[in-house]
Amino acid sequence: MRKHEVVVVGAGLAGQRAALAAIEAGREVAIVTKLHPLRSHSGAAQGGINAAVGADDSVDTHIYDTVKGSDYLGDQDAIEFFCKSAGPTVIEMEHFGTIFSRGADGSLARRAFGGAGFPRTIYAADRTGLALLQGLWERLGSERFTMYEEWELAKLVVRDGRVQGLIALDRRRGEFEGIAARSIVVATGPSGRVYGRTTNAHSCAGDGVSVAYEAGAFLKDMEFVQFHPTALLESSILITEGARGEGGILKNAAGERFMSKYAPHALELASRDVVSRSIVTEVREGRGFSGPYGGYVHLELMHLGKEKVESRLQEICDYSRLFAGIDPVTQPIPVYPAQHYMMGGVGTDIHGATNIAGLFAAGEAACVSVHGANRLGGNSLLDTLVFGKEAGIAAAEFAAKASTPELTAADVTEATAPYRAWSSRTDGEDPSALRKEMQQTMDRYAGIYRTESDLAEGLKRIRAVKKRFERVRVVDQSKVFNLNLTDAIETGEMIELAEVILVGAYARTESRGAHFRVDYPKRDDARWMKHTLAQMGPEGPTLSYSPVAFTRWEAKERVY
């Protein structure tokens, strides 16, 4: 059986940063990842990374903006730590080799972003995630560690009150193997593919979140789902908030700059939940455009000039031209909100520790929580690096004191029994069809505007899909790169997460940040200033709640 001291699952920014921290702490490290590190979804992040580095900006304003953006659900102790770490984190990434955009004086260039009182988003054109991913992989690549590339996490083994290791599928050989580990960091990134309309990559299936949940970890605040205001119509490809940061404006079919009604001061740069709701309201009330791919509004960049648009928003130009057939230099971009980010995830403390000894989590797969009910643009890249590093350090410390556990052949046999059943069926449910039904259900019933009856209907439907999944069938009998099998595994995992989102959203009878209940349109601090914790029970998730940490900022009404 394979054995390691620290195993990191996922090789995006959070996973890589955790691995680097554990290596620097002197531990022996392995990375298990279903994608080559440079193919991680971190690379799709466009706009930038927040850090109050200028003499004219302050860490306190960054903290305040993040607290306010979170609609006061973010833990203020964690947010303080997070924002204080921002400057050193960005500087470190620059020293690792990241190529950032620069100001005329040679400093790191900054742009305005939504919900921020100051232009503090440091960027690399409109491919900041890719620049950071390259920089970090270049740095980590010169260290020694074991790589399980294109291995897919299937199960975490928890025994005697601590994590023992994991079971993963080597996609290339088609074999499930056990990997024993003293400590494990789950950094598997987003679960956006629970929805159909999402900016997320196809691989963003919430693998680690769901597997941790099944292993007994608490999932925190899963009902808080961020919908990015500007996704390209039809494909839902992300159009960065940086486009509005550079001066892009939103217009409805009447040519009105409608954000002046909803956020008279911040306009297009109000926080994402506010802008997304405004766009949906415009379309629902008949002021949007309509076409074969549904209603939409226009994002205009034409007034910024060809030079600025093509240099600072180079990828956006490509995406618009290639995937929507329009040129943003001369034409408006058709946009509509799409699922973009999960504020929720595996519940952790500041050091990535979960409720299971030896199990840590970081990045979008985790929920510390610093984003609370709504994440600010530019804070997710920062989250991956700050808390990836913390989780790596903590996992290394845990591993230094822990014994190496044992996994047995029986662990693998037991964990993989369901998969053998799926493959031996001669009749059963198609995982692709179930996935599509789950996605359509979530789009329709757990979107931007929610009601009790919609959520109840959504839950009923998801539970029906879950029931049908018990009879899922894998048709492809090949061992080698069997996507039919990995699709089925991921679909089963996502159905669990969909259920948690719906149950949490149904229970939370208030509106806060990205969770908007039409039937409870006000924030209700007296009853709901608390985190949702979901744990897997025999009949689905059971909910409990935990308090929000306050330090210096009192909850106020949020106005942009």
Add this chain to the structure above:
Amino acid sequence: MTANLTKAEFDVYRYDPTKDAKPRYQRYTLELAPHTPVLSALLQIRAEVDPSLSLRYSCRHAICGSCAMQINSKSRLACQTQIGPEMAKHGRIVIEPMRNQPVIRDLVVDQSPFWRQYDRIEPHLKLDPAHPMPVGQPTSMSPEEVERFKETPRCIACGACYSACPAVESDPEFPGPMALAKLYRFVVDPRDHAHQDRLLRIQPGGLWLCLRCHLCTESCPKDVRPSERIRDLKELAITAQGATEHGSRHAVGFKDNLPDAGVLNEMKLVRQTYGLVGTLGQLGQGIRIYRKKPEILRKPHPIQGVEEVRKIYRALDREEGKE
């Protein structure tokens, strides 16, 4: 953005080493909107027709680099290639795995040769202890210094260039366009302190094996233009280190001998490239060429427009400030 559907025929390379003796092509026919990306079509085939079709994919907007493949014999990203123009030009869409890398299954290839070459160029900043990074602040870098990277930071390591490269095909030791473009990124990085060492080490069995066909630049989905960066690397190498390799001496010899007659003196070029002793080593090859082309031994007469050629050279020299 109309939803008019058109018939699209896909001939997809299929190979499963656990059951197929040799590769085969499978025909799939779909009704699709002309702007549908090939990747969406392949995923629709997977979801609705044949879940056993295997491929790599993730982001679907040309940033993760997963879905490079041969589409109608060109190395492309499937997510970035629309079916309409392919059907219009070729009447069908032939989908095959990338070249120059062994096939694992269907459209999935083993990219380890590609990544080995990436590792070979030591893709990480090399620092000089005498010039440490500034403490507690970022390195200062002017926008002009950032410009020097050209488009190399856009590289998504998809491998399309590696698949398209005939130099890789003829010599697997050739680093390939991506690795060399990545090397260029370090050689112009003001934070890196191994520029000369990097240039020195990439020349034997590396840089000069490029055939200058520009297929990498043509196939690059992110406009990184690897062949132009290879050209830049050659120029930097010759400028800083002189013509030390057969490849660089060939380039310099080519340039130096052309103004003599306005056409190439091939015998002289062999001497310029290999030196006197080395030329003897090329004797066998020389005799083979002589049999087909005996005029090779004659010193070429200056062509009619030779003065024009020399004028161009003088103008270029002036531009480079050599006069």
